Amino acid sequence: MALTSLVIAEKDEAGRVLYTTVGTDVSAQKITSRTTKAPLGTRLFSEKPWQALRHSISAVFLPAGYPNTVTPDYVHYQIYNDVQEFCSSLSGLLASRGALEGFGVGDASASATQALLLTVLKDVCSRFTTIIGAYYFGTSLYPETKTFRFLADVINDTSIVLDTISPYLTTISLSTVSPYVPSGSTLQIIALCMSGAMRSLCGLVAGGSKAALTDHFASPVNSKGDVGELNAKSASRSTVVALTGVLLGTLIVPYITTRTSTYTALFVLVLGHLLANYLAVRSVVLRSLNRQRSAILWSTFRNSTRDGDAHRSITLTPTEVSHREIILDVPSRIRDALSTRVIGHGSLGVSVQYAMTRCNTSHVLRMLQHFHEEPYVLFIADRNGLWGRPGPGILVCFKEGYDSLDQLRAWLHALEIAATWSALPTSSPTASETENIVLETHETLRRQFSRFMQCLKEAGWNIEEDAMMMGSPGSVIMGQESSEKKKKKKNA
Incomplete structure (x- = not known):
C-alpha cells in the first residue's frame, strides 16, 4: 500500500x-x-511573534546548539562579562577625553607636532611592553587563566585612571619641594606612556586568557562546541554592549565636566567593572588541574584518608573547588586546605645548578641518589625556606623524558612535604629529619597516587590536561655519573 x-x-x-x-x-x-x-x-x-523574536536573537548571539554545545558556566560568565564590557566602554570615554586633552586638544599653546611626538612615544612604550610581556607571561596564561583574566582588567582600569587624570597633572607643581621632582608636564607624559604600556599589556594578557576560557566553554562533558563560532558570537555581543555604552556615554559625558564629577563617575565605573569581572571569573568552573586546584584536591583527599580507609576518601568536584579558589594568588605558594595559610613554596623545573645555591651539597647528593629511578628530583632549601619565606622551599628538577603526569606527581610530593613540615613541633628540623620527611612522603605518594587519579576521574576532572609548570623547565637532567667515572672518560 x-x-x-x-x-x-x-x-x-x-x-x-x-x-x-x-x-x-x-x-x-x-x-x-x-x-x-x-x-x-x-x-x-x-510560533508566536515574541517567541520567534527570542529565538532569532538567541541564534544571532548564542552559539549553535546552545546549551548543549557549551559548558554550564557559560551563561553566568557571559552575563557578568557583558556588564563589565558596558562599564569599560563608559569609563573608556572619560579616558579618551583625558588622553586627548593630554595630547593638547583644547590648549592654544600646544602644537600638532608635539601631539604627534607624544603619540609616537606612547606607541613605542606600548610595543616594547607587548614584546616584554609576551616573553614573561606567555607561558603563564593557560595554567592561571582565571588569575590573569582578572588581572588584565585591573591593568586596564589602571590605564583608564592614568588617562583620565593626565590633564590634571599639569597643574601639579612640586619644584618648591625638591628640584629633582618632575614637573607637571613631565608627570603627564609619564602617565600617558604608562597608560599605553598598561593597555598593551592588558590586551596581551586578556587575549591569551580569553583563548583558554573559550576553549573551556567549547568543551562540555558530553559534546564539543565550535571555538571559532564562540569567538564570533562573543565579538557580536561585545559590539552591541560597547555600542550601547558609547551611545549612552555621549549623552552623559558632556555633563561630567568638573574634576569632582569626573572622579566620582570614574570611581563608580571602575568599581562596577572590577566587581563584574571578579564575579565573571569566579563563576568559571574549570576541569583542568593547575597548582592551586591540585593542592585543594590533594589536601582534601589526604585528610579524608588519614584513618587508612581509602574507600572513604573524599574528592571534590570542579564546582566545589571553584568556590575555594583564590583568584589573585602566587602559583608557587603552597597553602593549607582548611586555613588557607601559606605553609611552603615550590618551584618546578629549576636547574641543579640553581638548587646548589639554595641547598647543602650533601643534601643535593643524597636526593640525586634517592630519586635515581624517578623522572624528577626534589630538593629542600635551607631552614628559612625559599628566598627567606615561611615554610619549606621545595625545588624540583626534571629528567629527560618527563611528561605532564610526572609534573603532577612532583607537585603533589611537594604538597605532602609542606603539609608534613607544618605539622612538626619545630619549624627548623635537622638535616636527617628533613630527609626522613622526603622519604616518608615519597612512600605515601607512591601508595596513594593511583587511587587519587582514579577519584579525580570519577569526580569529573580532566586528568589528561594539567598545567603544573608554566612553560618549559630551565634545564633538564640528561643523566648522572660519579666524578671518578668522568675522570676516567676524560683520561681515556
Missing part, C-alpha cells in the same frame, strides 16, 4: 522538537496535531 502522508519529527540544534507533515492525508494531520502537544518542552514551527 502506497503511503499518502508521513509525520516527520526533527530536533533542531537548540534541542526543540519540530513536526512536519509530508502529504495531505487528513488522519496524518490529526496525528500531527495530537502528537505535537504531548511531549513536554516541545515547540511548533509556527
